[in-house]
Amino acid sequence: MNTDPIAADFRNFLFLIWQHLNLPEPTNAQYEIAGFMQHGYPEGYDPKIGRNDVVRAFRGVGKSYIAAAYSLWCLYRDPKNEKILIVSASSVKAKEFVSQAKGILMTFDLLRFLRPQEDQRNSFDRFDVRQASLSQSPSLKAAGITGQITGSRATRIIADDIEIEGNARTEAARETLMRAVSEFEAIKVPAHYEQDELIRPAADVLFLGTPQTEESIYNRLVRERNYSSFCVPARYPKIDKLDVYKIQRDDALTVDVLAPFITKSIEKDPSLINKPVDPTRFGEDDLISREAKGKAFFGLQYMLDTTLSDADRYPLKQNDLIVLSINAHKAPVTIQWGMDTDKRNVRHDIPNVGFTGDFCMGPLFVDKDYREYTGSVLFVDPSGRGADETAWSIVKTLNGVLYVCKIGGHSGSVNDSYLKIARDAKHYGVNLIQIEPNFAPGVWINGFQPVLARVWPKGCTVEEASWAKGRKEQRIIDTLEPVMNTHRLVVDESVARDQTFVYQMTHITRERASLRHDDRVDSLAGAVSYFQRVLEMDMAESAKAIHEMELEEMLEDFLETARSGPLAIRQKSRNKGTEVYQWRT
Numbered sequence: 001m002n003t004d005p006i007a008a009d010f011r012n013f014l015f016l017i018w019q020h021l022n023l024p025e026p027t028n029a030q031y032e033i034a035g036f037m038q039h040g041y042p043e044g045y046d047p048k049i050g051r052n053d054v055v056r057a058f059r060g061v062g063k064s065y066i067a068a069a070y071s072l073w074c075l076y077r078d079p080k081n082e083k084i085l086i087v088s089a090s091s092v093k094a095k096e097f098v099s100q101a102k103g104i105l106m107t108f109d110l111l112r113f114l115r116p117q118e119d120q121r122n123s124f125d126r127f128d129v130r131q132a133s134l135s136q137s138p139s140l141k142a143a144g145i146t147g148q149i150t151g152s153r154a155t156r157i158i159a160d161d162i163e164i165e166g167n168a169r170t171e172a173a174r175e176t177l178m179r180a181v182s183e184f185e186a187i188k189v190p191a192h193y194e195q196d197e198l199i200r201p202a203a204d205v206l207f208l209g210t211p212q213t214e215e216s217i218y219n220r221l222v223r224e225r226n227y228s229s230f231c232v233p234a235r236y237p238k239i240d241k242l243d244v245y246k247i248q249r250d251d252a253l254t255v256d257v258l259a260p261f262i263t264k265s266i267e268k269d270p271s272l273i274n275k276p277v278d279p280t281r282f283g284e285d286d287l288i289s290r291e292a293k294g295k296a297f298f299g300l301q302y303m304l305d306t307t308l309s310d311a312d313r314y315p316l317k318q319n320d321l322i323v324l325s326i327n328a329h330k331a332p333v334t335i336q337w338g339m340d341t342d343k344r345n346v347r348h349d350i351p352n353v354g355f356t357g358d359f360c361m362g363p364l365f366v367d368k369d370y371r372e373y374t375g376s377v378l379f380v381d382p383s384g385r386g387a388d389e390t391a392w393s394i395v396k397t398l399n400g401v402l403y404v405c406k407i408g409g410h411s412g413s414v415n416d417s418y419l420k421i422a423r424d425a426k427h428y429g430v431n432l433i434q435i436e437p438n439f440a441p442g443v444w445i446n447g448f449q450p451v452l453a454r455v456w457p458k459g460c461t462v463e464e465a466s467w468a469k470g471r472k473e474q475r476i477i478d479t480l481e482p483v484m485n486t487h488r489l490v491v492d493e494s495v496a497r498d499q500t501f502v503y504q505m506t507h508i509t510r511e512r513a514s515l516r517h518d519d520r521v522d523s524l525a526g527a528v529s530y531f532q533r534v535l536e537m538d539m540a541e542s543a544k545a546i547h548e549m550e551l552e553e554m555l556e557d558f559l560e561t562a563r564s565g566p567l568a569i570r571q572k573s574r575n576k577g578t579e580v581y582q583w584r585t
Contacts (some may be wrong), residue, residue: 006110007077010038010070017069020108020269029278030062032261036230037070037206048191050202052227054218056209056257058234058302060279063208064160068101072111074156079114079129081200085154089164091144095125097143097160098527102127102408131431145180150278155189155200159207164269168212177217197451216305222247222257229257234287234302236272245305294481295474296510314520315477316505318358318496320484323347326405326492328428330370330373331398337487338364353499354506360496376430379465379527380421381519382444390417391519394428395527402483402531404491407501407520414444418451426456436463436526465526472518476525481530 006012014034026034033055045051057063074082088094102124105111113130119272120128126141137153145162153362162181167173188203190374195474207227211218221227237258245258264271276282282290291298296312299305339345339361347360373396383390386497397404405428407455410417425433435454437445445462454457483489497500504521510515515521 007073012075013073013076014066015105016067016110016365017072017108020104024280027278028261028282029057029281030066032259033057033061033066033230033232034070036259037066041228047198047201050188050191051094051204051206052205052221052225054221054227054229054257055232056218056229056304057232058277058282058304059210060282061232062281065100066096067160067206067208068097068104071101071156072104072114072138075114075129076111079131079135079139081152081155082139083189084140084151084156085137085161086140086142087145087149087157087162088142088269089145089162089167091125091147092145093161094142098140098529099124101140105129106172108254109282109295117485145177149180149183149187152187153189153347154488155186155203157184157187157203158515159184159205159209161209162207162461163209163212165212168216170523171215174213174215174217176218181221182434183219184322208382209252210301211304211306213376214300214308216306219247219306222255223249226251229255230259230261230302231257232262232277233304234277234282234290235274236266236277237303238273239266241303241305244305266474279345289487292482292486293399294478294485296481304548312505314355315481316350316484316508318354318360318502318506319489320489320495321360323360323489323493323496324363324366324403324490324491326403326490327370328405330372330403331403331490332367333369333371333395333399334365334367335363335401335490335553336365337361340364350493351498351499353503358481358506362391371398373403375531376423376428376432377527377530378425378428378430379436379523379530380433380482381436381523382442383414383417388422388517389519389524390414392421392424393520394424394430395524395531396428396430397531401488401490402528404489404495404524406492407495407498407524408498409520412522418448419455420555421448422452422455424450431460432530434464434526434530435462436522437464437466452555464575471510471512472522473508473514475529476508476518476522477510479525479529480505480521481534481546489528508567 006016011031011034014030015028018024036053036055040053052283055063071084071086086094086097088097105114109132115130116122116127119132120130120132121138122128126138129139133137135153141152141154143149143152145159145167159181167177175219182295184205189200191198191202192200207218207221209218211351218229222229226249229247237245242258242263246254246256250256262277276284276287288301290302294315296308296315300313319338321334324335329563345362345364350360351358352358376394376396378392378394380390388411388459391407391409393407394405395404406424408420408424410420423431435448442464445464449462452462479491498520501520501524504515504518508518508521
């Protein structure tokens with residue numbers, strides 16, 4: 001029995017590492033993850049096979065930091081025999097992991113006895129610890145999952161965030177990743193026996209990660225290869241969501257991957273349901289701000305829910321919009337989304353082309369005070385080949401709210417499209433026209449600018465956008481969902497009645513080619529992406545700032561009048577539209 005409390009319990013070691021790094025004491029969730037890394041599940045494992053575990057935890061819980069400490073703890077316990085391989089999605093990420101571990105080793109006095117000697121390997125991506133046995137394999141080594149890992153040998157493999165959006169986006173990419181993972185079996189040191197006595201069990205494999213897709217390889221490892229899984233979501237799940245953490249393996253056995261401490265906490269205190277699991281690191285306000293990025297995003301990366309209901313598959317809904325007869329030049333200082341108690345602002349007159357139960361709503365409150373927009377853009381998605389149409393969206397902004405003045409589309413000749421877009425640009429007085437760069441560079445703009453100059457001699461800036469990267473469906477939803485979920489997208493009645501646009505918006509999913517045509521919703525996403533920085537502005541704070549500025553202006557006028565003395569009254573207009581009455585001297 002090990003009498004050293006640090007060697008006996010990884011959590012004690014973790015506490016000291018956190019103290020060394022000047023971090024607060026590990027949270028309960030971090031201690032639970034640490035306990036699982038050391039012990040796994042109580043039913044144990046087959047020493048001939050070794051442990052095969054997955055720790056799925058929400059973004060930001062610190063699983064990589066814990067794993068770095070765990071690798072050092074394993075070397076602390078057995079510096080002679082431990083040969084640990086760190087594998088990440090890229091070699092750079094793996095090297096950062098090893099570099100962090102080495103930095104702790106070289107600065108933490110408790111680990112002084114492990115520091116490499118002059119004749120040992122000691123580089124930024126691999127090193128030996130003192131007392132390590134002679135071996136081709138270093139004590140700690142970094143490798144990328146697509147790099148050269150064949151030929152390595154390890155007593156422990158820690159796969160840290162090997163699934164990222166880039167290598168999990170398509171079925172082919174996920175299959176490539178699974179084939180790379182299969183190499184681990186050849187790397188693992190087998191169990192060691194002497195005269196039928198187990199000297200050392202087979203090597204362990206520990207995956208750490210956050211699922212990036214509904215078809216995550218972390219699910220497949222459980223389903224197809226009988227891995228154990230320890231799942232720590234950001235909130236205590238609701239009762240009706242507990243089943244999403246159950247996976248049926250290929251051998252027909254259903255396993256619950258939710259961390260046992262989560263289940264036991266809910267059973268002991270049901271009031272915890274939907275509350276933060278780790279409130280010290282991510283409190284209610286933090287989680288609400290992350291939920292605003294989209295239900296599907298939060299469900300996958302924070303609740304670790306890899307199932308998708310229809311509501312999640314089709315995240316863009318009409319009832320998240322505000323329908324208003326939009327003024328082309330001014331907007332209300334504040335506008336509020338919400339349903340009136342007697343549903344008077346539900347727009348039954350606008351047909352529902354979305355899914356059953358969806359509907360449009362007018363604003364719950366509209367400020368009588370209007371101001372000129374602070375920015376505007378007309379975004380064009382030029383037509384490609386086939387039946388695609390040229391689509392464009394005109395979006396303006398005030399106080400962090402986006403106003404969709406018009407969405408247009410034309411499937412005729414490109415010259416007719418030029419003319420319609422130029423007329424709309426003039427009518428709405430836009431500041432900028434952006435073109436999605438899915439056309440031969442500069443060709444569309446070169447054809448459009450003479451038409452714009454003829455229709456609107458004053459004109460505006462015309463440029464190619466730079467946003468069109470990645471899978472189209474993914475970026476459209478990732479752009480629009482956060483804005484719609486926070487109810488900062490106001491659409492004109494004409495837009496709400498545009499059944500082509502509304503159908504595209506409500507029926508798009510993250511799946512490739514989920515829509516036959518997506519031109520109009522694509523153009524709106526392009527316009528919204530231009531204003532993403534503006535959306536960081538809080539509407540209430542911005543309105544407050546405007547009123548404070550105007551009060552300061554009025555005070556200046558009052559003081560000026562007091563110094564001059566009153567003789568008569570004159571009226572003066574401020575740039576922002578405020579009417580100020582002054583005495584004329």
